[in-house]
Amino acid sequence: MTVGPSSPERSRPSIFWPLAAIVLPVVGVLTRIEVRGAEKLPRTGAFVLSPNHHSEIDPVLVAVATWRMGRVPRFLAKESLFRVPVLGWILRRAGMVPVARSRGAAAQALAQGRELVANERGVIVYPEGTLTRDPDLWPMRGKSGAVRLAIAGDIPLIPVAHWGAQAVMPRYGRFSVLPLRKPITVAVGDPVDLSDLRGHPNDQAAITAGTGRLMDAITALLEDLRGEKAPPERWDPSRSGQPETGKL
Template sequence: MAASPEKSRPSAFWPLAAVVVPLVGVFARIELRGVENLPREGAYVLAPNHNSEFDPLVVAVAVWRAGRAPRFMAKESLFKVPVLGAALRATGMVPVPRTSTSATQSITAAQDIARDGRGVIVYPEGTLTRDPDLWPMRGKTGAVRLALGGNLPLIPMAQWGVQQILPRYGKLRFPRRSKVIVEFGPALDLSAHTATATQPATLTRATDELMARLAEMLSGLRGLPAPAERWNPAQHGQNETGRLES
């Protein structure tokens, strides 16, 4: 794919890509779909489903192959890890404070992204899906909050096949090279929500629309009907780590 200026310009992504792309290729044959939906230039928020600890690598390679530099919202604590923290800072990853959910910080992050013309990858589920059949579960409002706060296109991304490489909470299956389909969807229309973009009810509705779109896209990849309702960990006695509450 034609590279954007942020990919073709020398950066810390180049040496990382030289290592990560071939490594991921050992495990995954990635098929890209809908690449035309990812903006060639400018800022955006990319919202993928999350069903394996391995899929961030697949998502990063897919975005790189599509012509953009992959930047994630990453836990602030990761920036303190030697070597990893330096790589995160050098590639412009966005730190997320563990205890902060304030709208002000989200809007500030979105404004920074928009100003710099960068894209950012945000998992709307916030963690691995808890749905027993690996469908997208109930989402959190972070991706929508960023998109609305910065007036950025919100691009849904569905991926399927990574669970054959590393099952959720399982062990890496090697040697194994599995087909993984990654689809970029058209930007979600958020125009109906802009007038009340900071209201919790609005953010929840928009997030529900995003998760429904992801489920619809994943249904197309899997050839199965998606469940009518999203899995809600709170209703099944689970916390954010997937463990049962006592």
């Protein structure tokens, strides 16, 4: 079931079809996903979709929502994973986007942006880079990857917020099956306005400004879903003596 017309790519046979045949029924039993603002995701062309991240399971739920909105869900993936037998083949066939730490961020973003535009593909990029460290699961400080990619490729940057994944799998918690059909809400926002920052993929001030706008947009969407206001200051792990990755 889709909530919008499928893109030409989504309609063509691909490795995503058997994956969807397996994943969609399972997710459909475990959750009930409501998508708001599906019309804001472009039907064709490249895009960068940027969601909040508060559960290990939410990439699967965001992927399902993206598929239901008529687009193919692709993620950034560490380049080393592409060298793993079988897994690497699947990632390449699925068109996942490799990230190499050895390459400069600006040059890598420019190459990735050009490839996305040339193939009219989208990519899902978590701007927080890891599960939020905020005690109440609000979006924390963002990183530059999503904005850098959007600016370098002149690609629409679409903010997304979702809520309910923590009932399926709490942050660093155990997977919960019951009750079935847990409600998940996914809200898609208007593209973040980066028009004044275009042409400045190497300008750190521009990247920082764009990242702030993106995190503000995601937070506003989440405030609406939760029916409450986020803290006035965004959580910064470094100020709290927390590691950037791994369990708290």
